[in-house]
Amino acid sequence: MQKLRAHSLTVSLDGYMAGPSQSLDHPLGVGGERLHDWAFATRTFRKVHGMEGGDEGVDDEWASRGDVGIGATIMGRNMFGPIRGPWGDDEWRGWWGEDPPFHHPVFVLTHYAREPLAMEGGTTFHFVTDGIEAALQRAREAAGGLDVRLGGGAATIGGFLRAGLVDELHVAIVSILLGSGERLFEDASAGLADLYECVEHAGSATVMHALVIRRRGAEGGAA
Numbered sequence: 739m740q741k742l743r744a745h746s747l748t749v750s751l752d753g754y755m756a757g758p759s760q761s762l763d764h765p766l767g768v769g770g771e772r773l774h775d776w777a778f779a780t781r782t783f784r785k786v787h788g789m790e791g792g793d794e795g796v797d798d799e800w801a802s803r804g805d806v807g808i809g810a811t812i813m814g815r816n817m818f819g820p821i822r823g824p825w826g827d828d829e830w831r832g833w834w835g836e837d838p839p840f841h842h843p844v845f846v847l848t849h850y851a852r853e854p855l856a857m858e859g860g861t862t863f864h865f866v867t868d869g870i871e872a873a874l875q876r877a878r879e880a881a882g883g884l885d886v887r888l889g890g891g892a893a894t895i896g897g898f899l900r901a902g903l904v905d906e907l908h909v910a911i912v913s914i915l916l917g918s919g920e921r922l923f924e925d926a927s928a929g930l931a932d933l934y935e936c937v938e939h940a941g942s943a944t945v946m947h948a949l950v951i952r953r954r955g956a957e958g959g960a961a
Contacts, residue, residue: 740883740885741905742812742888743907743908744887744904744907744908746777747890747907747909748777748911750914751914753923754916754919755773755919755920756892756920757919758917758918760816760920765833767919767920773912775912775944776942777797777910779793780792780797780798781793781798782801782802787839797945800910803908804887804908808886809883809885810843810844810878810881811842811844811888812844812847812870812877814891816890818830818832818833818863825850831855832855832857832863840860842861842880845863845864845866846864846865846866847866847869847873847894849867870894870903871901874886874903888904892921893920895907899930899934902933910946911945912944
């Protein structure tokens with residue numbers, strides 16, 4: 739069964755997926771970069787970004803799951819970049835340079851139309867203005883039978899959770915406090931227990947891999 743999966747969604751102890759005051763200088767909000775220190779250190783992350791070395795073990799095993807069997811990605815506009823409102827001159831091409839690490843079609847949720855943006859390495863950004871279900875339909879078609887990965891930000895993930903569209907969700911909890919920012923489960927927790935259940939968890943010295951939570955009735959083990 740083709741699934742919608744979210745992986746390596748990292749939150750602070752107080753539940754924030756991004757810190758306050760997100761901007762070009764602070765894409766994950768002030769202090770938010772610390773959330774992902776565990777991922778930056780893994781062999782999987784370093785390989786995806788063209789670097790050598792990296793840690794193996796529990797954290798790397800969980801990080802690597804998110805790349806298996808994925809044929810398309812959906813993300814919110816906040817994840818694509820800091821631009822708000824109309825796209826203007828369309829110079830913004832994402833955070834990842836000319837060869838983004840996706841290498842498959844990516845569907846960006848936005849209120850403002852923009853022509854598809856083809857990048858090196860097989861990544862093309864498609865800008866979807868007619869909602870999450872339309873984005874999911876297009877992503878499933880583009881994935882060619884493989885699964886679709888759901889990226890951030892928190893509001894995007896919350897929208898898919900409220901609609902009961904997420905099949906699997908991997909949350910990593912790190913031992914820092916951000917105090918404010920964007921909560922992963924903001925406005926999405928009502929009824930969440932009726933739709934989802936925790937099926938697996940593991941910990942390392944740096945992070946608690948919480949909880950692959952799976953939509954009740956979804957088949958199979960964690961991807």
